[in-house]
Amino acid sequence: MNYKYYIADIFTHKAFSGAQVAVFPEADGLNNQQMMLIARELNLSETVFLFQDKDNQSSWKMKIFSPLKELDYAGHPIIAAAYVLASIGKINKQEPYSSLEFVQNAGAMDISVSWKDDEPIFVQYATKVKSTVDYYTPTEAEIAGFLGFDATHIDQKKYRVRLVSAGYPYLVVPLFYYETVRKARFNYNAWSQSNAPQTGAQEILLFSPKTPNPDSDFALRLVGPNIGLRDDPPVGTALSAFAAYLCSFEHLQKGTYAFGVERGEENIRRSVINLEMDHKGEDVLPLRIGGKAVMMAEGLMYIPQL
16 A cells, blocks of 8 residues: 655754654554554654544544654654644644644643644643652763763762653763763763663763753753764653753752753754743653654655555
C-alpha cells in the first residue's frame, strides 16, 4: 500500500533548522514491524505514526519509532504531529486555538494548536512530572575529566551537579559559560574510570544560563557514552528532568515560570523550546512545552505486506 508522509522541522521558525521528524498522519493498516522498517529507512531521530480514534475525531493514537526501537514517550513528535495535522487540514481550526489529544504508549497528552491567519503558528502540550533527585554524583574533577574542560567551569555557586530522573536518569551539570556547553567533548575512557557509571545515568545534560541569543534563557546539550562525539541530539525528552532540577533548589521561589531553552547553534540546526512550569513545591510538577515548526517535505512510500 502507499502511505503519505511529511517531514517537519521542529522547535524552529526557520527551514533547515531545529529537529527533523517524519509524520505518517494516516497509518491505519501498518504493524509494528513495518513501522520499525520505515523508521530505519527514513533514518531520522523519530518517525511518528498516527491512528485517529473513530469515536473521538480529536484524538489520535501515536506510535513513535527511532531507527533502533519503539519509544514509549517523546516530546518532539507531539509538536510535529500536531503541526502536520493542522497544516493538512486534519484539525478543525478554532480561534484562538484548537484542542486535541495524542495517546502515546506512556499515556494521553493534551495538545493545543494556536492559529494566525488560518495557519498553525505554535503547538503546546501539557504534562505532569514526578521526579527523584539524587545528590550523590561524581566529583567535579571526574566530571571535568570525562567532559574535557576545567573543573572551575562547573557552576557550584547558584547550582549544583545533581542526578535527576523523571522516568529516565540524567546527570545534570551546570556550567558558567555557553562556550563550555558547546565545546565539551565526551571521553569514554575517563568516564569508565570514574564513579559516573555507578549513577545509572547514560546521558549527561549540560546547561548554561548564559546564551548569545535573546530568545533563550538556557542553553542545553546532551552528551554521553551512547551519543556520537559530533552529535547534538534533541533535548525534548530531558526537559522534564531539567524542570525538576531547577525546582530542586531552594532559591527558586514558588510560582509559574516560562523559559526559552535552546539546543544547537545557528549553523547546526538550532532549536528553541518554550518551557513553562508551575512550581508549587509539590510531588507533581505541571509542565507545558511548546514551540514552532516548519513543513519541509512530503512524500509517498510504498509499504509491502509483511
